[in-house]
Amino acid sequence: MNSKGMTDLVLKIENLVVHYETEDGIVEAVNGIDLQLERKRVLGLVGETGAGKTTTALAILNLVPDPPGVIKSGRIIVNGKDILNQDIKELERIRGKDVSMIFQDPMTSLNPVFTVGEQIAESIMLHEEVSKREAYERARELLELVGIPQDRADEYPHQFSGGMKQRALIAIALACRPKLLIADEPTTALDVTIQAQVLEVMAEIKEKYETSMIMITHDLGIVAETCDMVAVMYAGKIVEQGTLKDVFNNTKHPYTEGLFNCIPKINDRKAELIPIPGLMPDPTNLSRGCAFAPRCSYVMKECHERPVELKRINDTHMVACHAYDIQDFHIRRRVGKR
């Protein structure tokens, strides 16, 4: 599967299934996904709201809210450690040290009653044998690293702007130089002008700390800018995955195609956006066949009936679509090639 062998994998997910068992029914959030990520690589996890991206990320930290969340099956190996079979003490050592996460909404993700410096230092003190003073000093340096003046460490989150809060969260996540950083829509809640700055900070630090990263987003522009690998999720399954080049230049899945058609083209401003018709299926009531079938413009009879498996296109590129059983099938790209 990969020429460098298994030892260079930071993350390996096998057949992960996560359900939310609510009173109104079982929400099938993640339905059997496989993923792997090599050291120093960045994986883009793409899909609409509700596709199961955040649930997948929380499962990697074993932080799926329980109840109602239940990890039904699967294996998650981070840095050689089997996450789903660790006791709580060991998990607390892994969280923040081996894997850490940046959350979607910086406005609510910092504790309002502690200073930003304290919140960064806490992470350091949890994982390393350092004094409070040392940890705080390192917290100040980390703030500097993400582009915030050191002396603002004594301030509280409400004194920070949205972009600064997200930088502070990045500093918390990176405090112990994790092997794997999961960024869950890190720029969604930010102004466009701030988005670019935050992405730049993340890219710099990733380079400096040699961190592998999962970038969860629905913004294909961010994927193109930051990722090496891409996995497209739909209704809890991966429908297409491959290198950035595979997925962007040789798009195979109709859903991926649909996502591209929703992006405005800068060199053809008159081109109409083509939204994907319909909505995501109800995750409490998924069909046996392809979940995308009801919205797919290439749909065939068997799409509704037969479950889809990922099929290999080349060494790195895989797609889950029945259409590729037919010889010579190819996607019609609506607006000019990239």
Next chain:
Amino acid sequence: MIRYTIRRLLMLIPILIAVSLVVYFIVDLAPGDVVDVIAPDDASPEDKELLREMMGLNDPFIIRYARYMQGLMRGDLGKSYVNNRDVFEVYFSRLPNTLLLALAGAFVAVLIAVPLGVVSAMHRGSWKDAISMIFGLLGLSMPNFWLGLLLIIFFSLKLGLFPSYGSEGWSSIVLPAITVGTAQAALVMRTTRSSMLEVVRQDYLRTARAKGVPERTVIYKHALRNALIPIVTVMGTQLGVSLGGAVFTETVFAWPGVGRLVVDAINSRDIPMVTGCLILTTMLASFLILLVDIAYAFIDPRIKARYTK
């Protein structure tokens, strides 16, 4: 912060004047007067009328209130109609007992209520939650004096562990403190529970867990600190109420506090004593609420920012 405190203290002046007027007026409305209480049984109506005239009780309300306020402005709370003792002195001779009972009760309340409320919220819907909620319901609905009597029967008469009345030594405060504390604990517990339920959903707790913060620390440091404002508010209010004295508990345990002093004074229509005690209680309670408001600033930096603006 200091300016805020001074502003709040100045606001106390009109409040105290209003309290004095209302209390003086209401006690005056009550039928009968102090002469009926202090005059000897064989006093004739003429003697009583003479006494009223001498004490100035026959003057119009406005005149009497103005006379009272004249004294008050000089810091003189007057003397008791009944035994001519200085109101200020009598009040402060009773206050330590009331303070002691109020603080001990609050201590009991916090000791039981906060952990119970936290556990209840963290295990919402479980048997632990159910037991806490039953305790909360009982604590709120059980009459104080009845709980006091039960405690006396069990711990004093049966087991002989604590004295059943009086205020001698530390052991005599245990039962009254539990009696006062239980009702407060119920309220504080329910407040802690609902406040924690608000907070446990917050994103920043997920951030803390993702850092590897142990669950206990997540709850007692990250969550509880944020849930503290309503809890402190309720505790402050309850403590303020206790400063006025716990009349039932004081009666059951023969505890010489402010509550019974005021009730006795009301019964004998001792207007200077009632008004004086209530003014002083209002003052103390206002200080307490000011302390609570200042505590907010230390709990939540966002509130501190508002105060200093």
